[in-house]
Amino acid sequence: xxxxxxxxxxxxxxxxxxxxxxxxxxxxxxxxxxxxxxxxxxxxxxxxxxxxxxxxxxxxxxxxxxxxxxxxxxxxxxxxxxxxxxxxxxxxxxxxxxxxxxxxxxxxxxxxxxxxxxxxxxxxxxxxxxxxxxxxxxxxxxxxxxxxxxxxxxxxxxxxxxxxxxxxxxxxxxxxxxxxxxxxxxxxxxxxxxxxxxxxxxxxxxxxxxxxxxxxxxxxxxxxxxxxxxxxxxxxxxxxxxxxxxxxxxxxxxxxxxxxxxxxxxxxxxxxxxxxxxxxxxxxxxxxxxxxxxxxxxxxxxxxxxxxxxxxxxxxxxxxxxxxxxxxxxxxxxxxxxxxxxxxxxxxxxxxxxxxxxxxxxxxxxxxxxxxxxxxxxxxxxxxxxxxxxxxxxxxxxxxxxxxxxxxxxxxxxxxxxxxxxxxxxxxxxxxxxxxxxxxxxxxxxxxxxxxxxxxxxxxxxxxxxxxxxxxxxxxxxxxxxxxxxxxxxxxxxxxxxxxxxxxxxxxxxxxxxxxxxxxxxxxxxxxxxxxxxxxxxxxxxxxxxxxxxxxxxxxxxxxxxxxxxxxxxxxxxxxxxxxxxxxxxxxxxxxxxxxxxxxxxxxxxxxxxxxxxxxxxxxxxxxxxxxxxxxxxxxxxxxxxxxxxxxxxxxxxxxxxxxxxxxxxxxxxxxxxxxxxxxxxxxxxx
Amino acid sequence: xxxxxxxxxxxxxxxxxxxxxxxxxxxxxxxxxxxxxxxxxxxxxxxxxxxxxxxxxxxxxxxxxxxxxxxxxxx
Numbered sequence: 136x137x138x139x140x141x142x143x144x145x146x147x148x149x150x151x152x153x154x155x156x157x158x159x160x161x162x163x164x165x166x167x168x169x170x171x172x173x174x175x176x177x178x179x180x181x182x183x184x185x186x187x188x189x190x191x192x193x194x195x196x197x198x199x200x201x202x203x204x205x206x207x208x209x210x211x212x213x214x215x216x217x218x219x220x221x222x223x224x225x226x227x228x229x230x231x232x233x234x235x236x237x238x239x240x241x242x243x244x245x246x247x248x249x250x251x252x253x254x255x256x257x258x259x260x261x262x263x264x265x266x267x268x269x270x271x272x273x274x275x276x277x278x279x280x281x282x283x284x285x286x287x288x289x290x291x292x293x294x295x296x297x298x299x300x301x302x303x304x305x306x307x308x309x310x311x312x313x314x315x316x317x318x319x320x321x322x323x324x325x326x327x328x329x330x331x332x333x334x335x336x337x338x339x340x341x342x343x344x345x346x347x348x349x350x351x352x353x354x355x356x357x358x359x360x361x362x363x364x365x366x367x368x369x370x371x372x373x374x375x376x377x378x379x380x381x382x383x384x385x386x387x388x389x390x391x392x393x394x395x396x397x398x399x400x401x402x403x404x405x406x407x408x409x410x411x412x413x414x415x416x417x418x419x420x421x422x423x424x425x426x427x428x429x430x431x432x433x434x435x436x437x438x439x440x441x442x443x444x445x446x447x448x449x450x451x452x453x454x455x456x457x458x459x460x461x462x463x464x465x466x467x468x469x470x471x472x473x474x475x476x477x478x479x480x481x482x483x484x485x486x487x488x489x490x491x492x493x494x495x496x497x498x499x500x501x502x503x504x505x506x507x508x509x510x511x512x513x514x515x516x517x518x519x520x521x522x523x524x525x526x527x528x529x530x531x532x533x534x535x536x537x538x539x540x541x542x543x544x545x546x547x548x549x550x551x552x553x554x555x556x557x558x559x560x561x562x563x564x565x566x567x568x569x570x571x572x573x574x575x576x577x578x579x580x581x582x583x584x585x586x587x588x589x590x591x592x593x594x595x596x597x598x599x600x601x602x603x604x605x606x607x608x609x610x611x612x613x614x615x616x617x618x619x620x621x622x623x624x625x626x627x628x629x630x631x632x633x634x635x636x637x638x639x640x641x642x643x644x645x646x647x648x649x650x651x652x653x654x655x656x657x658x659x660x661x662x663x664x665x666x667x668x669x670x671x672x673x674x675x676x677x678x679x680x681x682x683x684x685x686x687x688x689x690x691x692x693x694x695x696x697x698x699x700x701x702x703x704x705x706x707x708x709x710x711x712x713x714x715x716x717x718x719x720x721x722x723x724x725x726x727x728x729x730x731x732x733x734x735x736x737x738x739x740x741x742x743x744x745x746x747x748x749x750x751x752x753x754x755x756x757x758x759x760x761x762x763x764x765x766x767x768x769x770x771x772x773x774x775x776x777x778x779x780x781x782x783x784x785x786x787x788x789x790x791x792x793x794x795x796x797x798x799x800x801x802x803x804x805x806x807x808x809x810x811x812x813x814x815x816x817x818x819x820x821x822x
Numbered sequence: 823x824x825x826x827x828x829x830x831x832x833x834x835x836x837x838x839x840x841x842x843x844x845x846x847x848x849x850x851x852x853x854x855x856x857x858x859x860x861x862x863x864x865x866x867x868x869x870x871x872x873x874x875x876x877x878x879x880x881x882x883x884x885x886x887x888x889x890x891x892x893x894x895x896x897x
Contacts, residue, residue, distance in 0.1 A: 193861065204868040210858040288868030362873050694895040
């Protein structure tokens, strides 16, 4: 081998070793990058090529039972600044233009920027147009975010019920708070690749999720009736000089709240959106308590409608205290005591009933405990245990002093009288639906318990009609043209919280009632707080009841039962064998006493089919018959059958609430009464 | 040669995916804007139909609430 060959070989060898060493270094470096710095570098690369954005979610709308919007969300922009960056990269003139776009003065803007904070808001929830002006200035250190703002298009209508959502989209009061979990949408964070200029590139449609809109909340409230109640109440608050007022309208059978109004002396909703007086404030109910007392006493059998009680000519002493009536009365029956609102008569009934039974009865009516309405902060009222009751306390409770109820409690208690004896839970949200329209929450009527029997409810209905219809009744101003009203007035002295004594001339006036009395559709309570002496419930609250009731019935398209029933019994065909029975039923349905008297002497069994229990009792009274009743609702069967000879002086009735059963019943003749039931049922279905 | 062709095809496909990504991105933005516009319009309808506003406008058109007897409900 020659020398050049050897040199070449050694150079090749050296180069090979050098290259191998170099590759070794590279391999080691690669291994180090992958094994040691790998995660950090991957993360850096990801940050360089990917971005993410959080999409805010709008709160779901709140609508009334007819779809009218009471709360909606819409997009707005919120403009922010990073002061250090902005101050170093902008001139005073540019910042002045920015201030104008954000709705600030230049001084305000400078002051915010120089607070020393690394981040400041320049304007929250700005209209898109103004935010775009700020963005178009192109200043370093200024940015904007999309946010949703809550709007209440009907202004203060039902404001305390709907409540308030905060700046950051969180529920603060009312339904906004109660159903926040459902109403609040679900924000979504989108991750995507972007190009060198920052434009997002979605490489899969699966990455294109939208923020989840909050659930749509559908209320039982009727905005028309709500507006009616608020307007009529505001008018009377102004006229009477009351400090504030509340009104409740509920369906006695379902417990659905149709209106819940709070009005302050200046005509606004009291406390605006943060406080709902109708469910959160208790008041001494005054004589409206007598309706509950009479129901309990009748249920316990300590009084009967015909039993007369001596009312001591206006002054009656209990222990060392003297109880007065507004005007002196002698002997009064229960209807008289309720009708003229005798405190003495009520006190004597309560004393006869006893503290324990009265307390139990009031508890059964829901006094002293929350109704369970789906609104936050409901008060439970005040009801003392009987052990703490002295005789005078018991007497005072009889006419609604020393006991406190919320308006919704009192309305629910009277709903139990109106619906035949069931205490139902009031509620304001009928259903909630997600963005796709699927129901996520549904409320159905909930019966809490039976409080009084249907017979007692029927008797109370009649007695409470007397309050409105008697010439000396205290609730005459609650009358509604073409409709029978049952109700009770209340006037209570206000308690001075400082002295613990009652004010002589500061009153709470109220009226609670239901109509149409023969087929109740609405229970309405009106309360006026802090009215002057002389503004009794029958004079100030009863007219508001009448106004709200007539407007609400008109809005609900409720036809007059009196006119309708009288008209419905004449032209309909009836079977010849049931003719006398039909006449009896027709006479009762039409409230035609003369016709009823004419058939009172017939020997045939009258037809009770299709009659409500109330009317069945009326017919039985006319025919001097005893009734054996089974079930609730309307009569679907009877023994003896209609037209059969009357031999035992007693008729067994079977009642059912469902009309399909009535229609299927083999004993039913398609007479006027049955037609009435069917039509009633159709009306209920249409509601 | 085959490897070059395969690489070229992959490049074209990747380019197409990127183009579609841009299109999706712009459609997304448009969709969001339309949803927000829709919400805004619903809000405008609700505000224009609000009772307060209608009550203020009613006298201009000689409209007032019906008095007793003007509305008769038939069964």
